[in-house]
Amino acid sequence: MDITLSPRASGKYISSLAKYIKINDGEVEKTALKVVDLLQNHTISLSKISEDDLCPTTSDEETINWIFVVDTLNFCFWSSGTENWNVTWKGKTYSGYFALCAAINRALSEGYSVTDPKFYSQISIRDLKTIFRGDNELISIPLLNKRLDCLHEIGLILLEKFDGKFSNCVLSSDHSAKKLLQVIVDNFPCFKDESNYKGKRVSFYKRAQILIGDLWTHFKGKNFGFFNDIEELTMFADYRVPQVLAYFNILEYDEVLMDKLKKGVILESGCEEEVEIRGCTIHAIELINQKVKGILTNVVENISENNDNDALVCNSILLDHYFWNYRRQHRTEVENIPFHKTLSVYY
Template sequence: MDEIAFNANNVFISAKDVDHMVWELKSYLFQNYHKGNVDEVLYNLSRFTRDYHPDKYDHMAADWLFVLNTMNFALWNPKNTKQWTVDELTGYQALCAAIKRAIDNDMPIWDPSYYTKLTQCNLEIIFKSDDGETSIPLIHERLRILHQVGEVLLRKYEGSFKRCIQLCENDPLILMTTIVSEFESYQDKPTYDSKEGNYYYLSYVDLYTKAQTLVSDIWFCFKGHELSFDYNPTLMESTIFADYRISQVLLHFKVLKYSKELMTKLENNEPLEYGSAEEIEIRGCSLYAVELLEEVMLQTCHDFMKNNNIKNEIGYKTLIDNFLWDYRHAHDQLLMETQPFPNIKCVYY
């Protein structure tokens, strides 16, 4: 991600404000330490809730998480327009609520034998909004993708994503590779104009945000279960785009800064194309900002962690992810009033 950050023309990282944001992260860590929640913010995924996620011993758990992550894209309408809501929740949480509601209403949305036969009318019922009028974005694409992934599971994996995990031999690298190679809607690999010296060349950027999030969810859900595997920081290091409004938090803390041209586009709700330079720079610079924040946290929190016998085997990226997620939800109205977010209709995140 550093190459994107160094060559970006529209998105910039403020090193000074990285240091300022570290104070917020330290405060978040210390507050949770004194509350007895330090393991939760260092290891847990804040977005993972008992109310809307499966138990690891539920027979449908793996397939439930697969459908949830497969549908986790384009969940926001442009700023200042009506948002899709379920149980008065928005974004990723609304998606979780809709899928849980369908399962509770005896709609086996976790079963590919069921969702490969869905019609658009069926899917509109499953994703019905609180007001009965606002549709989930990209409903046609969602139906097409469910049909596609379901056909792969039925043809190759005995109709179950659980079987797919089992065949990956508890290896997150094999699982990640399998997800990306087998399922088209996880192949998040746009091209980007890179620069080396005076030469420009086209390169692929392996972002794979949705696949990373799915692997992380499987790891977290199935700890201590037969489907469990060891945490792999290289593959699962940051999943901040589980909700692409997270970039608002980095903008709020001035860690990210946008060019005047990009800021005008975002403030006017102009759509950004998937794979455009601006879209890739927002994602790449956001991920690189997390890397810089982690570096400073490693340097400044070492003594505190050691003196309090706190083990951090995973690294600080999970802490940063949890902070960004929690801050976005705690200050939702403030962020909506003060910070723009990208208007992107994309099936990858």
């Protein structure tokens, strides 16, 4: 078990042996046709997912630091209770990932140097609790101590190896998403999102890939966001996109797994069911992406594979954002399908 499969190879391998999940090829085809329509009317595009009122508006070193910290902490926002962790900032209430972003921005406005590794490498649990205080003081952000560990880890490594700047990691990749992914997972253990599955070492690298994806989307494929191989990234295997794929019947769970999800059973990180959910999600998105590109080649003569915002470009990052946002826009309907619950720093 020496070689670790890439996320794309892992998804293909896991889906080929999956016991609890099947990918519905017919629904993959139907969804691909819908995605083509959404690409043509620009509902799905790089410029659309660059619209985020919480992300810094600048494109500088501080923005890179902000993205790095946010994606270090971008995991496990679900609550076992009836009320979620929410943060109100500038008159607007946020939950989940957006509550994280709002809390970071609020902390910066209050004078906390929360994007500076000199600060967060030594941050106390008391300060972190204050920074991530929610609207309801009885409900805190999940896994607070794990988040403290992650910040200490990345801060110390950034200071020791990269002169305290994540931009040095980015520059070392020479505009290669694949190379930057390796730099991240080789140097920052909390990003090394891997599991064992039926005799092989598989990887998902959700947060590492979304970190690169966020650079690409925020910088709109230019400067620090220009990668000549952005297609190397897969979707970001979390707990929301599988829920949407199951809602669309793209993923079909067997009765045993669905029963566990309906009962709210917490799946252990790395267990067979959890690995299959994440792996099959990656492969399903890959299949949709392949179908979309096949259709597009018959629609237009030249499909741009670069970062031209006006071109009909489809990749796994754009598809991930589409499905993730679909859940937010149709949460009432989608919530009829349970999402899988795992306590993990990886997603």
